Amino acid sequence: MAPPTSSAITLNINGEKFTLTVDHRTTLLDALRERLDLTGTKKGCDQGQCGACTVLLDGRRAVSCLQLAVAAEGREITTIEGVAEGERLHPVQQAFLDLDGFQCGYCTPGQICSAVAVIQEHAAGWPSAVTDDVRPEAGPPPLTDDEIRERMSGNLCRCGAYVSIVQAVARAAASEEQPKGAAA
Amino acid sequence: MREFGYRRVSDVATAVAVLDAEPHARFLGGGTNLVDLMKTGVERPALLIDVRELPLDRIESTEDGGLRIGATVTNSDLAAHPEVRRRYPALTQAVLAGASGQLRNMATVGGNLLQRTRCGYFADVTKPCNKRVPGSGCPAVEGEHHNHAILGASGHCVAVHPSDMGVALTAFDAAVSYESADGPGELPLAQFYLPVDDTPHLETALPPGALITGVTLPAAPVAARSRYRKVRERASYAFAIGSIAAALDVRDGVVRDARLAFGAVASRPWRARAAEEVLVGAPADATTFAAAADAELAAAKPLPRNGYKVTLMHNLVVSELTALAEGVAR
Numbered sequence: 001m002a003p004p005t006s007s008a009i010t011l012n013i014n015g016e017k018f019t020l021t022v023d024h025r026t027t028l029l030d031a032l033r034e035r036l037d038l039t040g041t042k043k044g045c046d047q048g049q050c051g052a053c054t055v056l057l058d059g060r061r062a063v064s065c066l067q068l069a070v071a072a073e074g075r076e077i078t079t080i081e082g083v084a085e086g087e088r089l090h091p092v093q094q095a096f097l098d099l100d101g102f103q104c105g106y107c108t109p110g111q112i113c114s115a116v117a118v119i120q121e122h123a124a125g126w127p128s129a130v131t132d133d134v135r136p137e138a139g140p141p142p143l144t145d146d147e148i149r150e151r152m153s154g155n156l157c158r159c160g161a162y163v164s165i166v167q168a169v170a171r172a173a174a175s176e177e178q179p180k181g182a183a184a
Numbered sequence: 185m186r187e188f189g190y191r192r193v194s195d196v197a198t199a200v201a202v203l204d205a206e207p208h209a210r211f212l213g214g215g216t217n218l219v220d221l222m223k224t225g226v227e228r229p230a231l232l233i234d235v236r237e238l239p240l241d242r243i244e245s246t247e248d249g250g251l252r253i254g255a256t257v258t259n260s261d262l263a264a265h266p267e268v269r270r271r272y273p274a275l276t277q278a279v280l281a282g283a284s285g286q287l288r289n290m291a292t293v294g295g296n297l298l299q300r301t302r303c304g305y306f307a308d309v310t311k312p313c314n315k316r317v318p319g320s321g322c323p324a325v326e327g328e329h330h331n332h333a334i335l336g337a338s339g340h341c342v343a344v345h346p347s348d349m350g351v352a353l354t355a356f357d358a359a360v361s362y363e364s365a366d367g368p369g370e371l372p373l374a375q376f377y378l379p380v381d382d383t384p385h386l387e388t389a390l391p392p393g394a395l396i397t398g399v400t401l402p403a404a405p406v407a408a409r410s411r412y413r414k415v416r417e418r419a420s421y422a423f424a425i426g427s428i429a430a431a432l433d434v435r436d437g438v439v440r441d442a443r444l445a446f447g448a449v450a451s452r453p454w455r456a457r458a459a460e461e462v463l464v465g466a467p468a469d470a471t472t473f474a475a476a477a478d479a480e481l482a483a484a485k486p487l488p489r490n491g492y493k494v495t496l497m498h499n500l501v502v503s504e505l506t507a508l509a510e511g512v513a514r
Contacts, residue, residue: 003189003231024190060289066219070190071234126264129280134273136266153420154284
């Protein structure tokens with residue numbers, strides 16, 4: 001007997017529970033946008049190559065276009081709608097606004113979710129592909145512009161707002177306050 | 185995308201049993217390659233067995249000083265692990281050279297080894313491809329092949345394996361552990377990937393229905409001084425056009441031990457044993473390093489539009505071994 005091709009699932013998104021029945025082919029991205037009206041998360045390439053659909057899964061950044069919704073059940077999902085603390089913007093959001101870290105804005109939700117996680121990953125001491133010495137004895141690398149560019153390379157911006165995006169990530173990282181986000 | 189069933193499993197025995205009962209099933213790890221291939225119709229499983237929550241997410245030291253890495257460890261956790269960074273820095277560098285932060289958080293070690301080639305003909309279901317449809321032909325031999333194989337290919341398939349992680353694991357003699365309906369087993373990575381020959385659709389020596397449970401790295405003191413370098417068409421977030429994992433132990437100006445593996449040049453991560461043989465016991469200088477590169481690349485059979493890879497790999501061998509001999513960290 002062929003197995004069922006849809007399931008009733010409960011998704012935990014931004015601290016709220018949503019129950020829905022999904023065709024197993026549904027990506028988390030499509031579930032968010034088409035079923036739950038959480039349209040802040042954007043669809044760019046739908047192939048895991050552009051980062052526009054970046055969300056946080058259990059505090060870690062992930063592309064929601066390659067994440068099946070049914071496989072996201074039980075995980076803590078944070079979208080761009082959930083990174084602020086009530087009316088108080090997340091420091092990364094504030095920095096993107098203050099420094100014009102965007103032009104058209106389409107990639108911005110993914111950029112911001114990714115940057116929230118980048119700052120946490122760096123704070124946890126994770127090296128990157130441009131880190132000179134990855135051995136733990138070398139200590140955490142300073143979050144230079146090169147480090148930010150490498151760590152943010154999974155988020156494309158076709159307007160080319162990269163200069164301001166790097167500045168915004170650097171400013172947000174330098175600010176002490178990180179209300180919530182990635183627990184790397 | 186074809187409709188499919190979904191089953192999440194929490195123990196290895198159940199995972200193997202469910203696959204045994206449904207041969208058209210696939211194990212789902214991070215999904216970063218499989219889900220993409222399902223969208224394009226290259227993969228059409230009837231059932232996905234979600235193995236991400238299996239208790240295979242640990243990295244542990246072995247008694248002999250090596251590391252045992254669970255199959256569901258994410259690329260991110262592998263790269264960030266202090267003992268990986270300390271004992272096998274080229275492995276951390278290789279993993280960090282691959283994909284993006286988002287994908288590394290999703291992708292798993294088991295899935296990385298089983299990821300499919302990024303050959304454009306393999307990915308395009310409207311084109312022939314011997315790997316996807318055995319016997320249909322290989323347009324890459326005459327067509328778009330500037331990033332295809334120079335070593336170990338055949339007239340039936342010239343695709344390259346895309347993994348960075350696998351290159352470092354190959355250099356350090358990793359072994360793959362698996363569980364199957366017939367019980368557990370282990371394969372050295374050197375025997376894990378099958379030669380291309382006329383069967384490019386048969387990629388690994390894993391028994392049918394087997395689930396990768398982990399990878400074991402033996403103790404390798406030489407690996408503490410190792411580097412991974414990746415060349416690609418842009419600075420970040422792209423597949424390699426050539427890469428190298430290298431480790432070198434030099435004493436009194438003489439090479440005592442050396443490990444070399446190449447990426448993006450063959451259907452599998454390519455262990456450069458001919459080069460290693462030239463290196464061990466020879467003076468650690470540019471002449472030796474060039475001779476080692478020549479020894480390995482003597483077997484290269486470049487295609488009309490990828491001959492640059494022979495020069496590229498030669499230069500990578502010399503530059504990385506020189507850096508290691510001079511004590512440069514990366």
